[in-house]
Amino acid sequence: MQHGKYRFIVGFLAAPLGLYALFVVWPFIQSIYYSFTDWTGLSPDFTMVGLDNYARMLDDDIFWKSLRHSLLFALLVPVVTIGLALFLSFMINVGGRRRRGGPVISGVRGSAFYKIVYFFPQVLSIAIVALLFAFAYNPDSGAINSFLRAVGLDDVQPLWLGDPGLALWAVMAVVVWSTVGFFVVLFSAGMASIPMDLYEAALLDGADRITTFFRITLPLLWDTVQSGWVYMGILALGAESFAVVHIMTTGPGGPDYSTTVMVLYVYQKAFRDGQAAYATTIGVALLVVTLAFAALVMKLGRRERLEY
Amino acid sequence: MKTTETPAPVPAEPGGTLTRLTKADGPGGASPGKEKTGGVLNVFSHGVLVIWAIMVALPLVWAVMTSFKDDAAIFGSPWSLPDRLHFENWSRAWTQAHMSDYFLNTVLVVGGSLIGTLVLGSMAAYVLARFEFPGNRFIYYLFIGGMSFPVMLALVPLFYVVDNMGLLNTIHGLILVYIAYSLPFTVFFLTAFFRTLPGTVAEAAFVDGASHTRTFFQIMLPMARPGLISVGIFNFLGQWNQYMLPTVLNTDEDKHVLTQGLVQLAVSQGYKGDWSGLFAGLVMAMLPVLAAYIVFQRQVVQGLTAGALK
Numbered sequence: 001m002q003h004g005k006y007r008f009i010v011g012f013l014a015a016p017l018g019l020y021a022l023f024v025v026w027p028f029i030q031s032i033y034y035s036f037t038d039w040t041g042l043s044p045d046f047t048m049v050g051l052d053n054y055a056r057m058l059d060d061d062i063f064w065k066s067l068r069h070s071l072l073f074a075l076l077v078p079v080v081t082i083g084l085a086l087f088l089s090f091m092i093n094v095g096g097r098r099r100r101g102g103p104v105i106s107g108v109r110g111s112a113f114y115k116i117v118y119f120f121p122q123v124l125s126i127a128i129v130a131l132l133f134a135f136a137y138n139p140d141s142g143a144i145n146s147f148l149r150a151v152g153l154d155d156v157q158p159l160w161l162g163d164p165g166l167a168l169w170a171v172m173a174v175v176v177w178s179t180v181g182f183f184v185v186l187f188s189a190g191m192a193s194i195p196m197d198l199y200e201a202a203l204l205d206g207a208d209r210i211t212t213f214f215r216i217t218l219p220l221l222w223d224t225v226q227s228g229w230v231y232m233g234i235l236a237l238g239a240e241s242f243a244v245v246h247i248m249t250t251g252p253g254g255p256d257y258s259t260t261v262m263v264l265y266v267y268q269k270a271f272r273d274g275q276a277a278y279a280t281t282i283g284v285a286l287l288v289v290t291l292a293f294a295a296l297v298m299k300l301g302r303r304e305r306l307e308y
Numbered sequence: 309m310k311t312t313e314t315p316a317p318v319p320a321e322p323g324g325t326l327t328r329l330t331k332a333d334g335p336g337g338a339s340p341g342k343e344k345t346g347g348v349l350n351v352f353s354h355g356v357l358v359i360w361a362i363m364v365a366l367p368l369v370w371a372v373m374t375s376f377k378d379d380a381a382i383f384g385s386p387w388s389l390p391d392r393l394h395f396e397n398w399s400r401a402w403t404q405a406h407m408s409d410y411f412l413n414t415v416l417v418v419g420g421s422l423i424g425t426l427v428l429g430s431m432a433a434y435v436l437a438r439f440e441f442p443g444n445r446f447i448y449y450l451f452i453g454g455m456s457f458p459v460m461l462a463l464v465p466l467f468y469v470v471d472n473m474g475l476l477n478t479i480h481g482l483i484l485v486y487i488a489y490s491l492p493f494t495v496f497f498l499t500a501f502f503r504t505l506p507g508t509v510a511e512a513a514f515v516d517g518a519s520h521t522r523t524f525f526q527i528m529l530p531m532a533r534p535g536l537i538s539v540g541i542f543n544f545l546g547q548w549n550q551y552m553l554p555t556v557l558n559t560d561e562d563k564h565v566l567t568q569g570l571v572q573l574a575v576s577q578g579y580k581g582d583w584s585g586l587f588a589g590l591v592m593a594m595l596p597v598l599a600a601y602i603v604f605q606r607q608v609v610q611g612l613t614a615g616a617l618k
Contacts, residue, residue, distance in 0.1 A: 005439065008520040012435045016428040016491055017447065023466060023488035024454050030465035041464065088360055095353030108353055116605060117361050120368060123601040123608065125549030127567035128593055131574050132371055135587075141383040143370055150387060181364065186613045238458045243551045247571055263460045270464040271556065283461035290458050 031280040041276025053281035062257050062265065063282060067289070069168055070262040073175075073241045074293050078232040081176045082225060085183030088118070090213055092184065093191045094199075115188060118181030126178060126240055130247040133174045137161050137248070161249050164258035171244045171259055175236060183228055190224045191217060226301040233293050237286065238263055262286045371594070375587040382583050397588040405582070407589045409562070410569035416479050417554075417565055418547045421486035425543050426536055428487060429494030430502075434524055436495065437502035438510070448499065454492035463556050470557055477560035485553060490543050497542075501535035502528070541604065541611035548597060566593045 035053055039046035057063050092111045108114075121129060136143040137160040145157050160170045194217065202212050218225070242263040246252045253260035253268070262282060270279035374382055375397055377390040401407050436448050466485070467476075475481025505528065513523045529536075551567045558564065564572060570593060573586050601608050 004520060006441065009435050009439055009441055011521070012431040012524075013447065016432040016495070019428065019484060019488045020451065020454070020491050023469065023485050024462060024491075025450065027462035027465040027469055028457060030469075031461050034465065041468070088357065091353040091357055095357075108357065114357050114361060115609075116602070117364055119601070119609065120364055120598065122612065123545055123597045124594055125551060125567045125597075127549070127551040127571055128590060131570060131590060132367055134574070135374075136367060136370070141386060143367075143386045146386045177363070180360075182612065185609050189613060234456060234458075238460060239552050242460065246555075247574075263458065266460050266464070267556070271467075276464050279464050280461065283458065283464065286458050287461055290456065294456060 031283055034277050035281040035284050037277045039277040040274050041270060041279075042274045046277065049277075053278050056278065057281050057285065062260060063262075063285075065257050066260045066262045066265040066282075067285070069260060070237055070241070070286070070289060072168065073172065073236040073261060074233045074289070077172050077175050077179075077236045078229050081179050081232060082183055082229060084176070085180050085187055086218070086221075086225070088114075088180070089184045089187040089191060090217060093188055094209065094212070094217070111188075115181075115185050118184045120181065121178040122182045124178070126175075126243040127247060129174060129178045130244045133170075133177075134161065134248045137170055162255060164255045167249055167254040168259045171241075171248055174244050174248070175240050179232065179235075179240075183232075186224060186228060187221060190221045194220050222301070226297065229297050229301065230294050233297065234290060237261075237290050237293065242267065262289070368594070368598075371587060372591050375584070375591040377584060377587075379582070379584050382587070394584065397584040398592070400582065401585040401588040401592060405573060405585050405589055406564075406569060407566075407592055410564055410566045411592075413479065413563060414548065414565040417482050417486065418544065420480070420483040421490065421547050422540065422544055424483060424487040425490040425494055425547075426540055429491055429539070430498050430529060430532065430536065431524070432491070433495045433498030434502050434528060437499045438507065448495075451492050451495040454489075455496065459489065459552060463552070467556055477558055477563050479563060482554060482558055482563075482565075485557060486547050486550065489553065490547065494539050494543060497539045498532070498535055501532060501539075505531050537607060538611040541608050545597065545608070545612070 034046075036048055036050060037046045038049045038052070091108065092114050093107045095108050139145055139157060139159045139162060142160075144160070148154075148156050158166055161167045198216050198220075199212060202216055207215065241261045245254070245259050245261050245264050246267070249255075249259040251257075251260075253264060263286060266279045266283045266286065269275045269282060370387075373390060374386070376393045376395070378394055378397075381388065381390060432451070436444060436451075470476050470481055470485065473481070475484065509531070510523050510527055513527045514520070518526070549567065550565070551571075554565050554568050558568065561569075561572065570586070570589055573589060
């Protein structure tokens with residue numbers, strides 16, 4: 001297998017590696033470098049300013065707001081999403097009626113149907129989902145408030161995206177809505193591979209379903225839960241939160257920056273305000289937050305690996 | 309493993325001893341008692357599951373319904389059924405609101421990037437999986453490192469890189485960038501896949517005089533088809549639904565892709581205040597992926613979950 005090996009390797013790697021280096025790696029390196037300059041992005045001239053951008057960032061109230069919102073996105077959204085998904089997938093896979101002569105634990109009737117429907121939002125663009133919910137949240141004529149009126153809750157007519165105290169929660173709910181189905185399917189696949197005799201043994205010991213869930217299902221599923229958590233957190237810090245906040249909230253960024261997240265702030269500084277260097281500084285902070293989040297979840301989630 | 313220390317061996321006759329032990333047995337036989345415990349939980353779990361199913365399906369049904377209403381009905385009574393099916397919303401959106409152009413742009417961009425991603429991704433993955441050479445590990449980790457970095461950080465300089473190359477607001481520029489950003493996951497997934505394929509077939513072909521390139525395209529690539537399909541679906545959905553990259557790199561309205569075009573329409577208050585047309589456009593953009601999902605349901609789920617499981 002040696003003949004012409006290196007020529008082949010170089011030939012096959014050149015195009016993909018070149019493209020990747022040019023459009024991904026090189027911009028990453030550049031952006032860290034730019035965070036030490038006063039580059040506007042509009043003109044090619046800039047000078048080195050050392051840590052000025054970082055000092056400015058620490059004094060920037062909007063930066064701290066966006067950091068707080070991003071942290072909420074990274075911590076709360078995955079917890080709610082994964083919690084809800086675990087609950088639903090346990091219902092789907094274990095909540096079934098016990099049939100005579102059948103397996104001790106069984107899925108509900110129509111489990112395949114539930115999994116198909118729950119997955120729907122996952123294949124839709126987050127941008128389209130965001131648009132749809134922006135209409136639904138409209139305080140006067142949106143679907144949600146009209147529904148509340150229809151059931152007699154005329155006094156409960158929140159402004160949703162227009163209310164600084166509510167906007168962020170309304171936006172986060174959309175991310176949860178669109179991602180739960182993915183984890184239901186993921187966890188269902190994990191649950192299906194747990195051997196049935198473990199459940200049988202637990203039931204023989206008189207364990208109820210809640211105990212079964214916490215003592216058997218969750219520990220055996222833990223690896224999946226953990227990688228799902230990291231994956232979801234990175235999404236919630238980046239692309240997902242950008243799309244929902246950018247599209248749904250006025251400004252964009254919400255009334256009084258109430259929904260501004262770091263990734264949106266980077267975008268606005270760079271492409272709206274002509275402060276490319278400062279934008280990359282916030283971007284570096286975002287990178288630090290992302291890596292810290294992943295490390296934290298990995299550390300907190302470390303358990304003895306169970307083999308079965 | 310710990311749980312197996314419990315009195316394990318399950319009685320041979322299924323449903324017999326076991327069900328009796330779980331206190332479900334009512335007098336006079338198994339079934340009525342079982343209905344009781346199993347039944348309550350069953351009703352409860354079905355209740356919860358149905359509620360979530362409604363919460364997922366209702367917004368989508370509502371969107372489809374709204375796309376057939378006129379503007380007055382959309383604002384007057386958001387939950388009522390349309391008085392008649394206003395198909396003109398759809399035709400208006402398709403032609404006047406440029407949905408047809410956005411569709412075409414999206415098909416071109418996604419088609420080009422998908423092919424490019426699969427070809428370049430499988431080439432890189434094949435070399436990394438099956439050949440030893442200095443720097444192999446480094447290049448592999450360089451690729452997969454891209455999965456965890458926030459894209460937005462790179463977007464600022466990327467804008468200027470693309471601009472300097474004269475690729476801003478072009479379809480082929482967008483294709484190249486999509487490919488580059490799809491490579492980390494694709495290489496990661498396919499490297500693992502190529503490692504699982506038997507090497508003996510490739511060696512046999514090589515001994516028979518086929519070149520490395522020929523071995524790859526004629527032997528290995530066809531063998532990798534299941535992996536290519538999974539990763540292809542994953543990339544298709546990701547690229548079709550992409551929003552951040554085109555928002556930054558593709559600001560020319562004639563070159564807009566679907567997601568961008570729709571958001572643009574909504575921001576400008578629906579073109580000329582035409583909300584019904586906007587809803588028609590929204591549903592138009594939703595239907596192809598929903599239809600594709602229903603048809604290729606199994607592959608979509610496999611493709612997407614493979615990403616998070618590994």
